[in-house]
Amino acid sequence: MADEIPEAPAAEAAHAPDAGLHLSLQGVVQRFPAPDHDGEITVIDGLDLEARGPGIVMLLGPSGCGKSTLLYMMGGVRPFDVPSPTEGVVLVGGQPCEGAHDDVVMVFQRYGNRPDLTVRENVAYPFRFKLWRDRVDPSEIDRRVDEMLEAVGLADKAKLRPSQLSGGQNQRVALARSLVLRPRYLLMDEPFGALDAQTRDEMQRLLHDLHQTHPCLVVFVTHDITEALTLGDRVVVLSTRPAQVAADFTISEPRPRSTTWHRSTEAQRLEESILKTLHGGSGHGHLRVSV
């Protein structure tokens, strides 16, 4: 892991708090038909979660505990063949979330970049859809795309294709494609999980910077405790299946967080508590600790 993450000038809270930002999960239950026998598997069982205002909420839990399913619910994308959630309510900005939401954009671990398009065309990709074409006029689209390419540091790679980029650069494209829509909620499903440690550090730093300039409510799914401690204003620890909120930690240390902070008693204690919560359930989860 890169040790020297330089301290940025304290630009914390440069953005006005947005009172309208509000995600709410109430009594959420998700059941899926069991694949190999009759009956059902309960993946999420009565989960409650509230998040308000701009910030980064980390959802931490073992693999297969239903983190991604939760994210899909909030994103309003229902790729499953069963109703989601089975029970309970999902509110985005106080409104029931019943379909893909204009204000909510997701970023996946698999970048989803179109291999036949250039970096620039990939970033501009959402504007191929009528929804955005009707709302944003062409000159504004060009301006926003340029701005995002600049922000993720790919302005000089605009004409390349995804296969000519590294994994980290591809994830930058995916991030730019999401943020070009100026979403108020950004849902990230282990976005940096496939990247090597150093690139992951860079991407975490980039996310922090982008969050400064585009303050929104980020829900970030990870199974990496270090990542949770590096990025989270809050770390919500989920139990093993069926998932419930096992613990909810608030981290007041401003980002970017130094190595010194990661080694501090506070951080160490936090990490221990998280580990204890995770292992308190049913044995070991699949967790990485790499402070």
Next chain:
Amino acid sequence: MWNPYRRIPALQRRLLGAGAVALVLGAWALVSGAGWVSPAKLPTPWGVASAFGRLAMPDQSGDSLLFVATKWSFLRVFVAGVLVIVVGTPIGILMGASPRINAAISPLVDPFRSAPIVAVVPVLVMWFGIGELTKIVFLFMGAVVYLIPMVRDAIQAVPRTYWISARDLGATPWEAVRHGVIPMAMPRIADAMIVSVSIMWTYITVAEYYNAEKGLGQLIQNARRFSAMDQVFVGIFVIVALALVTYQAMRALKRALYPWEAE
């Protein structure tokens, strides 16, 4: 030797290929030239070559029999090929994009892949007569039942994340298919088109079996009637050569259109 992933040098690959062809030609020359088999059953390679020369030469009217036959066969495959692609591709895409449409259409298409399409020819003759229409319809039917399922499979092979991601970014379900799925499936769809045109070349002789006045199938048919085996072989070789040329040309076009696929 037993490493399926090894890349062999281009020169070695060509030598092995040319060597195998030369070997078969040599064996053929030996068997036919030594008189072990009657020329009525197996002509000599040089006999076939001279038949090729005779057929290719312009006759009294100034037309080359072989050239005219080739032109007609090529035109039939071309017209039927365009129809197959124009009609079959959208159907396959719709089937791949919608399980409902697939459920409705696949019983009408899938069984015909293993149907004895050749046996349908007399029926087509009854319906469409003995003219060009029957030939085109036959080639069309023979190939489109392969193209449609292959296009459908190409659509369904695109990882669902592309569709989900497009939906999440604000696409309507159809926009997600149009912008997120179809472009990703295009290289495989192009492969399907190439295969279905290849299939048409195998059917051309059958298409030209009935009442063809011109065409390579008719040329073969005619030669067989007069036991001119050398001419039968000429017809077969020309069809194989044409099929190879169209295959390579379409492959090159596909690579030019979708350079990103190989990357």
